[in-house]
Amino acid sequence: MTRDLFAAIARHLQGVTPDEERLDRYAPALEKASDAVSLASGELPIAAEPSHFVRILQAERWQED
Amino acid sequence: MADPATLRRLGVVDLARAIASGDVTAEDAASACLEGLRTVGARLNCVVRLEEEEAMVAAREVDRRRRNGHPMGPLEGVPLACKDIFFRHDRPCSCGSPIMDGFVASETATVLDRLSKAGALYLGALHLPEFARGTTGQNETLGPCRNPWNEDYVTGGSSSGSAAAVAARLVPGALGTDTAGSIRFPASMCGVVGLKPTYSLVSRAGVMPLSWSLDCVGTIARTALDCARLLSVLGGHDPVDPTSTPDAPCEYEPLVTRPIRDLKVGVPENYFFDQVADPIARSLDAAVEVLKDAGAAIEVVRVPDMMRTEAFSRVVREVEAATVHAGWMRTRAGDYSSTMLERTEQGLYFMATRYCEALNLRALVLGEFIDAALKDADVLFVPAVPIPTPRIADFEDAQPDEAAALMEGLARTSRAVNYLGLPAIVAPCGFLPDGLPIAFQLFGRPFSDPLLLRVVHQYQARTEWHQRLPPVAFDPAPEPK
Numbered sequence: 001m002t003r004d005l006f007a008a009i010a011r012h013l014q015g016v017t018p019d020e021e022r023l024d025r026y027a028p029a030l031e032k033a034s035d036a037v038s039l040a041s042g043e044l045p046i047a048a049e050p051s052h053f054v055r056i057l058q059a060e061r062w063q064e065d
Numbered sequence: 066m067a068d069p070a071t072l073r074r075l076g077v078v079d080l081a082r083a084i085a086s087g088d089v090t091a092e093d094a095a096s097a098c099l100e101g102l103r104t105v106g107a108r109l110n111c112v113v114r115l116e117e118e119e120a121m122v123a124a125r126e127v128d129r130r131r132r133n134g135h136p137m138g139p140l141e142g143v144p145l146a147c148k149d150i151f152f153r154h155d156r157p158c159s160c161g162s163p164i165m166d167g168f169v170a171s172e173t174a175t176v177l178d179r180l181s182k183a184g185a186l187y188l189g190a191l192h193l194p195e196f197a198r199g200t201t202g203q204n205e206t207l208g209p210c211r212n213p214w215n216e217d218y219v220t221g222g223s224s225s226g227s228a229a230a231v232a233a234r235l236v237p238g239a240l241g242t243d244t245a246g247s248i249r250f251p252a253s254m255c256g257v258v259g260l261k262p263t264y265s266l267v268s269r270a271g272v273m274p275l276s277w278s279l280d281c282v283g284t285i286a287r288t289a290l291d292c293a294r295l296l297s298v299l300g301g302h303d304p305v306d307p308t309s310t311p312d313a314p315c316e317y318e319p320l321v322t323r324p325i326r327d328l329k330v331g332v333p334e335n336y337f338f339d340q341v342a343d344p345i346a347r348s349l350d351a352a353v354e355v356l357k358d359a360g361a362a363i364e365v366v367r368v369p370d371m372m373r374t375e376a377f378s379r380v381v382r383e384v385e386a387a388t389v390h391a392g393w394m395r396t397r398a399g400d401y402s403s404t405m406l407e408r409t410e411q412g413l414y415f416m417a418t419r420y421c422e423a424l425n426l427r428a429l430v431l432g433e434f435i436d437a438a439l440k441d442a443d444v445l446f447v448p449a450v451p452i453p454t455p456r457i458a459d460f461e462d463a464q465p466d467e468a469a470a471l472m473e474g475l476a477r478t479s480r481a482v483n484y485l486g487l488p489a490i491v492a493p494c495g496f497l498p499d500g501l502p503i504a505f506q507l508f509g510r511p512f513s514d515p516l517l518l519r520v521v522h523q524y525q526a527r528t529e530w531h532q533r534l535p536p537v538a539f540d541p542a543p544e545p546k
Contacts, residue, residue, distance in 0.1 A: 016398070029379075040377070053486065057265060061512040064516075
């Protein structure tokens with residue numbers, strides 16, 4: 001199902017025709033990674049926008065004693 | 066002229082000092098390094114392109130300036146080289162790919178400008194997998210980069226040429242990039258120190274991107290002190306890179322030479338040591354003992370779900386890489402290697418919302434990681450590469466699934482840290498029975514780069530792994546009798 005969806009996206013939306021064998025190989029891993037993000041996003045409140053990440057690093061910074 | 070063998074044993078800091086004092090000329094240093102790159106570099110296949118004439122002119126200018134009493138910069142006359150992914154104005158940059166044939170850069174990377182202003186000599190461009198995508202140092206166009214400790218083995222990638230050249234004493238230091246371990250894998254497998262700085266600490270302007278949310282420019286050298294000298298020159302705000310830190314450049318060396326008494330070193334009880342090969346585990350245990358002897362306290366810590374963090378990292382990495390290459394994948398797919406194409410086209414299939422969610426989660430996941438792993442520890446001690454370094458033939462003979470599984474095994478303890486933006490460093494701590502190096506890895510809080518360097522410096526002050534010469538080096542060790 002996911003594999004066929006990827007193949008359709010590739011052909012119709014991305015203008016790329018992936019090799020069938022390659023697609024078979026990596027589709028399960030893509031689905032797993034996508035599901036992990038989806039699951040975590042459902043559990044957590046909406047976070048800061050991505051451009052805040054550098055500022056988050058500053059806020060969490062190590063300080064010499 | 067200084068003895069070439071002595072010259073080649075000097076690291077970044079010692080060579081800069083020797084040139085500044087007049088004990089060594091920049092011309093001799095550059096000449097010795099170029100000879101090594103032409104000969105041993107060709108044998109290891111770690112060189113893409115040399116800039117010999119330009120380097121020698123610059124070296125003579127350094128010597129002239131010193132004779133005339135001009136102040137010497139922190140890297141004055143020190144020969145360096147870089148993975149072929151850093152742009153230089155009006156010069157080619159292959160990125161290890163036929164796609165870039167005929168490309169001439171219209172800008173110079175900020176980091177190369179900073180090295181040049183500090184007096185460093187640019188000797189040339191070094192090997193990498195196509196567009197820096199690869200854990201092992203293989204490239205279908207350039208051929209594999211060979212490990213100086215045994216030419217049948219991979220160097221690790223993607224900063225393959227940088228690590229091989231430093232390990233073989235062809236240059237005292239080199240630049241690499243790290244999106245998912247690309248400085249740390251080759252540094253670990255070649256037995257040198259590799260620093261992936263905190264995300265944003267070093268400018269990426271003028272560097273071919275792979276995944277702009279994860280890419281870091283970092284250093285490869287033989288000692289922590291050499292990396293500190295390089296980082297002092299490279300780090301700090303760059304107005305040309307909007308993602309760079311607002312911090313001004315910092316002098317790291319005085320911070321690195323402090324003791325580590327009472328420092329807390331966290332050792333994770335879950336995930337990181339689950340699949341470590343026996344000889345590697347023994348060397349890591351011994352390295353922990355050295356840190357204890359240096360006065361550090363060892364704390365057992367528990368890390369959050371790293372598989373989940375790597376899944377998030379994968380979404381960001383693959384989508385951004387596919388975005389960088391989408392145009393060429395549509396129009397010039399046949400010019401990519403099959404490996405590069407397979408890895409990169411995967412990013413075309415994630416939903417846009419998944420990518421945004423993965424970025425949104427980043428700050429929260431970082432907070433979770435710091436609370437769990439770095440609340441009671443100053444640094445985290447983990448394996449650099451948990452399994453033995455593979456042979457080149459292991460990949461050439463493998464089915465795609467087998468090769469992918471091997472690469473996952475190599476990368477298991479390194480990839481996720483790029484998503485967290487944290488600094489990481491690897492340093493040699495032993496050797497496998499087949500003579501290939503073993504390394505440990507440290508993570509720390511954001512901008513704790515000098516702390517990581519300090520721990521490695523104290524470790525290196527008590528051990529001699531970093532002083533060993535590989536069999537294939539410009540100044541080879543004598544054959545054992």
